[in-house]
Structures are given as structure tokens and as C-alpha cells.
Amino acid sequence: MAFTLVVNGTEQRVNVEPEKPLLYVLRDDLTLTGTKYGCGEGQCGACTVLVDGSPERSCRLPVSSAAGKKITTIEGLSHGEKLHPIQQAFLDVEAFQCAYCTSGMIVSAAALLERTPNPSDQQIISHMDGNICRCGVYARIIEAVHRAAAILGRAQNA
Amino acid sequence: MRNLPLDGELVEVPEAQDFELRQHDSILRLPHAFSFDRRGFFKVLGGGLLVCIAARHATSQESGAGAHRDHEPPKTLDSWLHIGENGEVTAFTGKVEVGQNARTSLAQQVAEELRVPLTSVRLIMGDTELTPYDMGTFGSRTTPQMGMQLRKVSASARAVLIQMAAERWSADASGLVVQEGKISDPKTNRTISYAELVHGQKLAKLIPDDPELTPASDWKVAGASAPKANGRDFVTGAHQYTTDVGLPGMLHGKVVRPSAFHAKLMSCDTSQAEKIPGVSVVHDGDFIGVSAMDVMTTGRASQAIRAQWDAPPQISDRELFDHLRKGASDENDNKEQFVLGSVEQSRAQASKTLQQTYTVAYIAHTPLEPRAAVAEWKDGKLTVWTGTQRPFAVKEELAQAFRLSPENVRVIVPDTGSAYGGKHTGEAAVEGARLAKAAGKPVKLIWSREEEFTWAYFRPAGVIDVSSGAKADGSIIFWEYDNFNSGPAAMRTPYEVANQRITFHPADAPLRQGSYRSLAAAANHFARESHMDELAHEFRMDPLEFRLKNLKNDRLRAVFQAAAEKFGWGKQKATPGIGFGLGGGFEKGGYIATCAEVSVQRGAVKVTRVVEAFDCGAVVNPQGLKNQIAGAVMQGLGGALFEAIRFENGRIVNPHLSEYRVPRFSDLPQIDVVLVDRKDQRSMGAGETPLTGIAPAVGNAIFAATGSRIRSLPLAPSGIPNKAS
Numbered sequence: 001m002a003f004t005l006v007v008n009g010t011e012q013r014v015n016v017e018p019e020k021p022l023l024y025v026l027r028d029d030l031t032l033t034g035t036k037y038g039c040g041e042g043q044c045g046a047c048t049v050l051v052d053g054s055p056e057r058s059c060r061l062p063v064s065s066a067a068g069k070k071i072t073t074i075e076g077l078s079h080g081e082k083l084h085p086i087q088q089a090f091l092d093v094e095a096f097q098c099a100y101c102t103s104g105m106i107v108s109a110a111a112l113l114e115r116t117p118n119p120s121d122q123q124i125i126s127h128m129d130g131n132i133c134r135c136g137v138y139a140r141i142i143e144a145v146h147r148a149a150a151i152l153g154r155a156q157n158a
Numbered sequence: 159m160r161n162l163p164l165d166g167e168l169v170e171v172p173e174a175q176d177f178e179l180r181q182h183d184s185i186l187r188l189p190h191a192f193s194f195d196r197r198g199f200f201k202v203l204g205g206g207l208l209v210c211i212a213a214r215h216a217t218s219q220e221s222g223a224g225a226h227r228d229h230e231p232p233k234t235l236d237s238w239l240h241i242g243e244n245g246e247v248t249a250f251t252g253k254v255e256v257g258q259n260a261r262t263s264l265a266q267q268v269a270e271e272l273r274v275p276l277t278s279v280r281l282i283m284g285d286t287e288l289t290p291y292d293m294g295t296f297g298s299r300t301t302p303q304m305g306m307q308l309r310k311v312s313a314s315a316r317a318v319l320i321q322m323a324a325e326r327w328s329a330d331a332s333g334l335v336v337q338e339g340k341i342s343d344p345k346t347n348r349t350i351s352y353a354e355l356v357h358g359q360k361l362a363k364l365i366p367d368d369p370e371l372t373p374a375s376d377w378k379v380a381g382a383s384a385p386k387a388n389g390r391d392f393v394t395g396a397h398q399y400t401t402d403v404g405l406p407g408m409l410h411g412k413v414v415r416p417s418a419f420h421a422k423l424m425s426c427d428t429s430q431a432e433k434i435p436g437v438s439v440v441h442d443g444d445f446i447g448v449s450a451m452d453v454m455t456t457g458r459a460s461q462a463i464r465a466q467w468d469a470p471p472q473i474s475d476r477e478l479f480d481h482l483r484k485g486a487s488d489e490n491d492n493k494e495q496f497v498l499g500s501v502e503q504s505r506a507q508a509s510k511t512l513q514q515t516y517t518v519a520y521i522a523h524t525p526l527e528p529r530a531a532v533a534e535w536k537d538g539k540l541t542v543w544t545g546t547q548r549p550f551a552v553k554e555e556l557a558q559a560f561r562l563s564p565e566n567v568r569v570i571v572p573d574t575g576s577a578y579g580g581k582h583t584g585e586a587a588v589e590g591a592r593l594a595k596a597a598g599k600p601v602k603l604i605w606s607r608e609e610e611f612t613w614a615y616f617r618p619a620g621v622i623d624v625s626s627g628a629k630a631d632g633s634i635i636f637w638e639y640d641n642f643n644s645g646p647a648a649m650r651t652p653y654e655v656a657n658q659r660i661t662f663h664p665a666d667a668p669l670r671q672g673s674y675r676s677l678a679a680a681a682n683h684f685a686r687e688s689h690m691d692e693l694a695h696e697f698r699m700d701p702l703e704f705r706l707k708n709l710k711n712d713r714l715r716a717v718f719q720a721a722a723e724k725f726g727w728g729k730q731k732a733t734p735g736i737g738f739g740l741g742g743g744f745e746k747g748g749y750i751a752t753c754a755e756v757s758v759q760r761g762a763v764k765v766t767r768v769v770e771a772f773d774c775g776a777v778v779n780p781q782g783l784k785n786q787i788a789g790a791v792m793q794g795l796g797g798a799l800f801e802a803i804r805f806e807n808g809r810i811v812n813p814h815l816s817e818y819r820v821p822r823f824s825d826l827p828q829i830d831v832v833l834v835d836r837k838d839q840r841s842m843g844a845g846e847t848p849l850t851g852i853a854p855a856v857g858n859a860i861f862a863a864t865g866s867r868i869r870s871l872p873l874a875p876s877g878i879p880n881k882a883s
Contacts, residue, residue: 017454024453028410033402034395036575038526039607043815046526074395087393094385094781097789098257099392100526100575106393125823132815134526134576135257136792137785138826 003067007032008076018064022056023047025063026073034074034103038132045131048104049073055111057130074103077110085155086110089148090141097135105131109145117156118149199237202288203248206356209239209315210364236290237362238311239268241319245339245353247272247279249308252292253300254284254547256577258845259782260300261387263380266778267305270380271312271372274339274352281387284549284571294548296579296673298746298843301778305841313372314365322355374776374837381837383781388573399575400545401604403532409438410453411593411603412460414446415613418469418808419669430462438597439463449593449601472808473668479517479621482643485666493664494646499657501625504636508627510696515623516685518644518871519802520616520669524820527575528610531590534600539566544587545574552584559588560595578793579673579846580614611813616803617674618667620644622685632697634708639686643667645678648745648850651686653708669805675790676846679745680797680853684871687741687854692867701740701858702727711744713773713836717751718742720832721771725753735759737863741854747842749773749834752791752851754827756859761877765795765825765856771832772848775839783844787831790848796821798853800875819875 002015007030014029026032026049035058038046042057049058050072077084083091086109096102105128112119112127119127124145133141199208240248249268255261261281269276282288284295292304316336323341324331327348334341342349374381391397416423423444431439437450437459448459473481487493505511531544540562546552549569557564569587590603605613625638636657641649646662674680694704702722709715721740722728732738735758742751755767772787800819804811812818853871861867866878 016452020452020454027402028452031404032395033398033404036399036527037401037604038528039815041607041814041816044526078394083390083393090393091385091389094389094785096257096386096389096392097259097785098526098574098576099397100257100399102392103395125826129823132526132820132822134524134578134793134820136789136795136821138792138821138823139788139829140785142823142826 001064003063005063005066005068006070008072014063016063019062021059022049022061022063022066022071023058026058026071032073032075036100036103038101038104043130043132044101044104045108046101046104048107048131050107050111053111053114055108072107074107077106084110085151086113086144086148089144089151093140093144093147095137095140095144097137101131101133105133105141109141109148112145113149113152117152119145199240199288200360203240204242204244205358205360206240206242207315207318207359208237208362209241209311209318210237210362211311212236212364238290238308239315241315241352241356243353243357245274245278245351247274248282249279249311250282250289251304251308252284252286252289252550253304254295254549254571255573256295256545256547256581257575258300258786259386259779260295260304261573262384262782263301263778264305264308265387266380266384267309268312270377271309272316272339273336276379276384278339283573285568286549286553286570287568291550294551294582296547296582298748298846301774301841301843302747305778309371310369311365313369317369318363318365319352319355323350326350326355374841377776380778381776382779384779386782398572399527400530400532400543400572401527401575401602403543403572403602405532405534405600408532408600408602409449409451409593409597410456411447411449411590411601412456413589413603413609414448414460414463414465415609416444416469417467419472420808421467421469424466424468426466427464430464431459434459434462438593440593440596442592445589445592447589447593449597469808474806475519475802475804475811478520478619478668481668482619482621482665486642486663487665494662496650496658496660498655499636501636501638501657501659504657505627507629508635509630511625511627512689512693512696513623513625514689514692514869515621516688516869517622518620518681518684520619520671520805521674521797521801522611522616522803522818523578523580523614523674524610524815524818525576525578525580528605528607529581529586529614530602530604531586532600532602533587533590533594535591535594535598539568540591541568541570542587542591543570543572544584544590545577545581546571546584546587547577547579547581548583551582552587555584556587556591560591578675579677582673583615585613607815608813611803611818612810615670615672617797618644618671618678619669620678620681622681624685624689626689626693628693628697632694632699632704632707634693641678641682641685644681647677647682648679648743649682652711652714652744653690653705654710655708669803675793676745676849679743679847679850680794681871683741683743683745683850684853684857687743687851688857688869691739691854691858691861700728705742711749713749714742714744714751717749717771717773717834720834721751721753721769724771724830724832725767725769727753732862735863737859737861739855739858739860739862741851741858743850745847745850747774747840748844748847750847750851752855754852754855754859756856756863758860758863758878761879763799763860763874763878765799765827765859767828768852768855769830769832770848770851771834772844773834773836773839774842774844774847776837776841777833777835778841780833780835783833784831786844787848788829790845791829791852792821792826794849794852795825795827795856797871798856798873799825800872802872802875
């Protein structure tokens with residue numbers, strides 16, 4: 001079946017089975033491999049993408065449910081050389097080790113900052129609790145979210 | 159029976175590495191070196207200077223188990239370093255990057271000794287065609303061995319370049335100075351860059367490997383925090399892990415797994431799967447797999463296969479510890495044992511004795527990137543991209559599986575989504591290659607999370623008996639220690655005890671088991687440091703005071719004191735529901751002490767604060783090291799509190815992340831890391847030992863908070879029952 005998706009601002013047509021998870025459409029049909037497979041059960045958050053601005057687990061989302069919607073992946077957060085503040089913050093505080101979870105972490109955090117520009121530790125923890133970092137870099141990820149919030153706040157006040 | 163070496167010089171003992179392999183890997187293979195055409199290097203990298211060492215020497219240094227090669231003449235030169243005509247420095251190492259940040263820390267050490275900016279150094283890692291033979295990335299050996307190797311190569315290369323400049327200028331080499339990749343002659347004010355020196359050359363230089371090295375106290379690039387190499391690629395999603403590698407015409411594979419461990423295939427009907435267009439089916443012995451253009455078709459095809467399996471009855475986790483004890487091998491050949499004085503004769507001198515048993519469950523590494531491979535056959539040659547810690551061992555595995563000569567197999571390891579000791583083997587590589595061979599096209603195989611939880615191997619479960627006694631003043635007089643199955647790593651006690659008998663008993667293991675970050679050091683630290691806490695309690699002594707009373711090793715004392723000071727140990731008394739605990743020890747050249755604060759409310763355990771002090775000699779990358787230590791605490795917290803593999807009759811009962819709980823954001827305590835930077839000591843690895851202090855620290859803190867002594871890991875998979883003790 002043919003579906004139209006708006007991925008990172010570009011309209012994409014794919015001809016796939018309706019129940020194919022969005023994760024595999026992104027990775028295999030559109031070669032956007034920044035979004036990762038981690039568990040296939042919506043438990044680890046490595047596959048997180050934004051669907052109409054909301055963080056969704058793309059491994060559990062059939063492509064038919066995403067049709068016509070605006071999808072943002074990790075590749076869509078930066079603009080050319082310019083990183084999204086949350087990407088820059090992850091880089092600045094080195095909020096990763098193996099970094100396999102990083103795409104999902106960054107996309108989840110970007111969604112949080114969109115709704116809650118200056119989140120508390122507790123708000124970050126409850127929003128991000130569905131994202132697993134097996135290397136255990138959680139403290140730095142929280143630091144990175146705060147840092148990104150500060151960068152965004154400065155940009156807004158400027 | 160073998161006596162184990164153990165002291166501060168452990169890492170210098172060649173058996174240590176051999177020992178680690180024997181302990182956890184049944185796949186130790188003979189290393190082979192095959193000549194590589196160095197003209198190939200210049201083709202890939204352009205002209206310049208290539209720095210080589212006779213391979214025999216290089217590998218025997220790297221590999222303790224490579225002693226059998228010593229009588230062989232060198233067959234080839236290993237190329238370690240290339241200085242390009244543009245000044246770019248490329249270093250080659252068979253080590254791999256799995257999140258431990260070796261790509262960065264090794265580059266720092268190259269930059270330091272070569273006197274070039276860090277930004278001009280890149281590493282080619284874990285490619286069996288380009289990098290010198292390496293036994294594998296494990297045992298915290300990258301820093302002490304590969305770091306040292308690359309420092310020596312780089313320092314020698316610097317001497318070669320200085321000599322080249324001296325010859326060009328007819329100057330005295332000893333009068334030349336070098337910095338930032340430029341050599342200058344202060345007498346004449348002449349300066350030449352490395353790039354200019356090697357321009358237009360295709361020069362391969364054989365170098366000695368015992369140059370004078372820069373002491374850590376003079377380090378400028380090493381010893382300072384450096385950002386992760388290629389960090390930007392990881393925040394933009396651009397980095398290609400094995401799971402992201404794509405080749406033209408590539409298919410997606412899937413393996414049809416047996417119904418249970420040790421199952422035999424009785425019958426197999428693949429006819430329905432074969433009818434699906436574009437599906438390639440393999441049925442070869444007990445191996446069944448499919449591949450197709452997309453994952454949906456692959457999934458349908460695998461489900462269309464009708465396979466009948468016959469599995470023998472197998473034990474469940476409820477019987478595990480009895481089984482390990484009963485299944486222990488009593489043959490002396492298999493035991494690892496250390497004996498000092500006489501436990502029997504000293505028993506009567508003890509004013510108090512204590513005997514307890516500790517257990518640890520099987521746990522899973524759960525690397526977020528599952529085992530995966532992309533395999534391609536081309537002109538009789540097999541190339542496999544795969545996330546493994548042992549690319550050269552996987553190359554051997556592939557050569558053997560497909561009866562290929564090793565020069566026709568290449569294994570490439572992209573920087574990998576973690577491993578933690580869990581990726582020593584090449585299952586996905588072999589399976590992917592088998593599917594690709596059948597399909598006549600490249601195949602990508604990514605294990606599902608359920609496969610990862612089932613068909614990978616586990617951190618060994620174990621039973622540990624400790625029997626001890628101390629004199630009235632609290633000095634320990636005897637220490638008897640028996641570890642069944644979990645492993646001998648760090649089972650020796652660092653405390654001063656005149657009479658010891660410490661034994662590792664291999665046992666009949668019901669599950670496939672292997673390396674796990676820190677090996678058995680986590681289990682042995684848990685048993686020993688819990689027992690130390692119990693002894694301290696028997697003598698009504700403060701646990702820190704009791705340890706220091708029985709401890710002479712200065713470096714271990716120093717980390718205990720550093721952690722205690724930062725934590726404020728002893729300043730606050732435990733109250734019902736709030737407790738403090740500590741644990742520490744020595745392993746793989748690293749000294750560790752961990753203090754933890756826990757809160758237990760209505761049985762629910764929350765670790766609220768952790769201080770960990772660590773000494774691994776001269777620190778190479780402080781920010782990277784702190785990241786490793788805090789991460790190890792966090793990962794160790796899972797095994798300490800709630801991780802356990804449950805199994806029944808050859809099947810894993812909880813093979814999903816919804817059933818196997820790993821630490822999440824909400825489990826995060828405040829973690830303070832104290833680095834004890836010993837610039838006078840050799841740099842040692844830090845990926846593993848920082849994981850070993852947290853379980854006993856938390857167990858001891860739970861006791862302080864509740865009076866319940868828990869002697870099994872995980873400590874509180876479903877909270878603390880009232881007064882378990």
C-alpha cells in the first residue's frame with residue numbers, strides 16, 4: 001500500500017504493508033538509520049521519533065497510523081551545520097558512552113523542552129523514564145537537558 | 159590446581175590474560191599473522207611514513223597467551239602508525255570502541271608522544287585487514303597494554319622524524335625540538351612540519367619499541383579531558399553502527415530458533431516459506447534461517463516454517479544454587495586455589511567465627527544494540543561488519559565455519575552500541591554469513607531483543623561460602639572462601655589474613671555463560687565485602703574502621719579514606735529506613751571504594767546517594783573516566799538490586815525489557831566520583847572495576863537501614879520483606 005509521510009519536512013511516498021512499523025520504514029525504506037531498534041516492545045525508547053510533535057515509539061507504530069503526519073527524526077533536528085540546542089548540550093557535557101540510545105534520548109528531550117521550557121529534575125526523570133541508557137549516563141543526560149533549556153531560554157530572551 | 163597470582167603487579171603477569179580467556183571463553187583460538195601488502199596501505203592512506211614493528215614481537219607483547227609463537231620467526235610487519243603527506247596521523251589498533259571511549263583515550267596517547275594536536279590523530283580500529291592482530295577488547299587491558307603500545311610506537315616515530323629532519327639539515331638530532339607536529343632547530347631557526355618531512359615519500363620504517371616515554375607528570379594532551387572522538391556523529395544520528403550498515407541489494411535475515419536450549423531438530427518443513435516470492439531459505443543441519451528484501455517478508459517467512467524440536471528436560475532457576483553446589487567439579491585440575499598458612503590450625507585462635515553463604519543470579523548484559531552482522535560474499539571472499547569485542551577471533555570462527563583460508567575473511571567492527579563483556583563471540587556474524595551465502599546477496603541480521611536475552615550468554619550465577627574468624631581485637635585470623643561457578647576474578651582478599659584457603663570450583667552450568675563487565679569481581683566483592691560488614695558488626699566495630707584495621711595496601715586504604723571523606727562517613731547515624739554502607743577492593747590494577755546511602759520505605763529500596771573513589775594510576779582522560787565510573791555504578795545497581803534471568807526447562811522466562819528490569823532514570827542516585835590521580839603509577843583500565851563496589855555497599859546499607867541482612871544478588875527484586883534476617 002502507498003503511504004505519504006512528511007519526514008523532517010519532506011514529503012515521502014512509500015509502498016509498504018500497512019502494519020510495517022514506522023521504525024523499519026524510516027530505517028530501511030528511507031535509509032534514515034539514526035532512529036534505532038532496541039527492543040521492539042516500546043520499553044527502551046531508542047526508536048523515539050516525533051509524530052506531530054509528540055514523542056512516539058516508532059517500533060510499535062504501524063506506518064498506516066503515521067500516514068499524513070509530520071514525523072521528525074534525529075536527522076531532522078539539526079539544520080545543516082547548526083545543531084539543535086539539545087544536540088549541542090549532549091555534545092558539550094558528553095552525555096553518552098556507546099551512544100546507541102542517544103538519538104532516542106535527544107528526540108525525547110526535545111519533545112519535553114518544547115512543552116516544558118525549563119523542566120525540573122523530577123519532570124525530566126518522569127518524562128525520560130521510558131528511555132534506557134544501559135551505559136548508565138543518566139546524570140549527564142539530565143545535565144544536558146538543563147543546559148539545553150538554558151541555551152533555549154537565552155535564545156528566547158535575546 | 160594452580161596458584162593464582164595476585165598483587166599490585168597482577169597485570170604484569172602474562173597468565174592473567176590467558177586466565178581470563180580460559181575462565182570465560184571456550185573459543186580461545188590460535189593467532190595467525192598473514193602478510194599484508196604495505197603498498198595497500200599507501201593506496202588507502204596516500205604517501206607518507208608508515209611505522210611498523212615485527213609482528214611476532216608486537217603480538218607476543220599484546221597477548222600473554224601468544225607465548226607459543228615466540229619460537230616462530232616473524233612472518234610479517236605490523237603497521238601501527240601512518241603519518242600522511244597532509245600531516246594527518248592514523249594509528250591502527252585491533253581494539254574496538256564499544257562506549258568505553260578508547261578511540262579518544264588512545265588518540266590522546268598517540269598525540270602526546272608524537273607531539274601533534276589531538277585533532278590531527280585518527281584511529282582505525284577493529285578491522286582485521288588493516289589493524290595488527292589483537293586478542294580482543296576485554297579485561298581492562300586497552301589502557302595498560304594498547305595505550306602503552308601506541309605510546310611506544312608514537313615516541314619511536316617521533317625519533318624517526320627527528321632523525322629525518324636532522325639528516326635533511328645535516329644537524330645534530332639531539333639539538334632539535336619538536337612540538338605541534340613541527341620540528342625546529344633553535345640554532346638556525348629552521349622549522350619543518352611532519353607533513354613536509356614525509357611529503358612525496360612512501361617510506362616504511364621498522365622501529366624499536368623501547369623508546370623513552372613521556373612521564374605522566376609531563377603530559378599535556380593525555381591527562382587532560384578530551385571530547386569523544388566523532389562525538390558529533392552520535393548526536394546527529396550520522397554514526398553507522400553495524401545495525402545501520404547498508405549494502406546494495408542487501409537482504410534482511412532472520413534465524414528460526416530452537417524451542418529450548420539443547421533442542422534437536424526432529425523435522426522441518428520450509429515449503430510454505432519457499433513459496434513466498436523473494437525469500438531465500440536455509441536449512442543446514444540444525445540451522446534454519448530466512449532472508450528477504452524487507453523485514454516484513456522475512457518475518458512472515460520465518461513464521462511459515464514448521465519445525466519440530468525435541469529438548470531434554472532441564473533445571474529451573476529455583477534449583478539453580480543446589481545444582482551449582484552439587485555439580486561442582488572436585489577434580490584438582492579444574493580448581494583455582496590460593497592457600498596461605500593453615501585455616502584448620504588457626505581456627506582455635508579466633509575469638510569469634512562466622513560462616514555464611516552468598517549467591518548471585520544469572521544476569522544479562524543487555525547491550526542496547528543487539529548482536530548484529532552484515533555479511534557480504536564477493537569473489538570467494540567474506541566480509542562481515544559486526545559488533546564484537548574480538549574481531550580476530552570472529553574471523554577465525556568464520557574461517558572455520560565456512561572452511562575458508564583466513565586471508566579470505568575480513569571482519570570490520572564499527573563503533574558498537576555497547577558490549578559489557580557480552581560480545582566476545584561471533585554468532586550473528588556466522589549466521590549472517592550463512593544466510594548471505596545461500597541468498598547470493600549481502601544479508602543484514604539483527605538479533606531481536608528476545609534473541610539477545612535468550613541466545614546470548616549470561617553473567618555466571620554462583621554460590622559463595624565464606625568462613626572466617628577474628629581475634630578479640632578484630633584482626634582476621636583465618637579466611638576460607640569457596641566460589642562455585644561464578645568465577646575466580648578478584649576472589650583473593652586484599653585484607654591481611656595469615657591463614658587463607660580460597661578456592662574456585664567450576665560447576666555444571668545450566669545456562670550458557672561467559673564474560674561480563676568485571677567478570678566475577680562483582681560477585682566476589684559482594685560476598686567478601688558483605689562478609690566484612692557482618693564481621694565488623696560481630697565485633698561492634700565501625701565497618702570502615704574494621705576494614706582499615708585489617709588492611710595494609712596503601713592505595714586501597716587511600717581510596718577507602720577518600721570515599722569516606724567525601725561521603726561524610728560516620729557523621730550521620732543510620733535511622734530506621736535510612737542506612738549507609740560501603741564496599742571496596744582491588745581488581746585489574748584499579749583500587750575502588752564505594753559508599754552508598756539507601757532509603758527503605760515500606761519495603762521499597764531506593765539508593766539515594768553514592769560516592770565512589772577510584773585509583774587506576776595516571777588518569778588519561780578525566781571526564782571520560784568519570785563517565786565510565788558513574789556509568790559502572792549505575793549498571794552495577796541493576797545487578798545489585800533487581801536484575802535476574804529466570805529460566806525453566808531450557809527456556810528463559812523473562813526475555814523482554816518489560817520483564818527484565820534494568821536501571822532507569824528514576825533509579826538514579828546522586829553519584830559523586832572521586833578520582834585519585836596517581837601520576838607516579840602506570841595507567842590502568844577503568845571500564846570494569848568501578849562496577850564492583852556498589853552491590854556490597856548497597857547490601858550493607860540496607861542492613862544498616864533495616865536490620866535485614868540479604869546475602870543474595872539481586873538484593874531486592876521486589877522490595878525488602880519485613881526483617882528477613
